[in-house]
Amino acid sequence: METRGKPQHILQLSEEQRDRFVGSFDRVLSDIDGVLWSMEYTVPRAVDGYKALQRAGKEVSFVTNNSVRTMEQCLRHFEKLGLQVAPEQVWHPAQSIVLYLRDIQFEGLIYIIASAPFKAVLREAGFQLLDGPNEFIEESYQSLAKTIFDRQPVRAVIIDVDFNLTSPKLLRAHMYLMRNPECLLIGGATDRLLPVAKGVNIIGPGPFASILVEASGRQAVTLGKPGRELGELLIKHLKIAEPQRVLMVGDMLAQDIQFGRQCGFQTLLVLSGGCSLEQLQAETSPDLLPDYYADSVADVAQLLGETPKAHV
Structure with missing residues (x-):
């Protein structure tokens, strides 16, 4: 859907x-962090917007770039807010990568730079992972060489959020990519900055993934937003026949x-x-301008004629 002029606030729309x-x-595909909750707050009455959408007959799924939070933690948080969400309604990079690897019938060893919960999802799916080094190394080229060079038959490199990311991990990943021209480079979350509180951002995984892309000359298969491959995966597995109706x-x-615009969604x-x-x-880039905007998802309940109820 092409944006016509400036984005409109949904509560300023005429009745027609x-x-x-x-x-x-x-169908609604929704982010989670910053939309429903963040590290330090819950968005007031946002849950009412999703309940209103469900009552209006809309199918709701959640697409997040956050694989650090486990699925169990995510579902418990939904339940705490009074929103019933099934596991199959939540998509995150680790899960999407599992589906992608199965779709291409991937077999072989994976070198992974990611959080422990992310790795657990892939291990539980039956994939063989290699990671590390997970300890400090002596600052000498001899020690570095012993750490990053080996004969492991790595067929894919995966990078996502890793709060213990080190230079040797990136160097090791680069070595695997350069040694095997057929080795896949797969990225999860692409965020260049991660908002952890209002007005407080930290460096996200995007710049580190970009280092591997630039150094190796490879294009990454991106299974976090705004990755094209993630969009194709969602459209396939959710059986979306008309993207413009999402x-x-x-x-x-x-x-x-x-992500939404390149998938053809509203x-x-x-x-x-x-x-x-x-x-x-x-913002002036057409690729980044939304069709509509709102103060929060709570506005959706009002748009649908419901008065959001305050939560204790």
């Missing part, structure tokens, strides 16, 4: 525009909105997380 918008999508909801322009930006109104108004 509102009815046309609500009737234009059957609404992508998120709080990040570069991840959520760009897009709704919420200002409850990583993007401010000032940043939205300053």
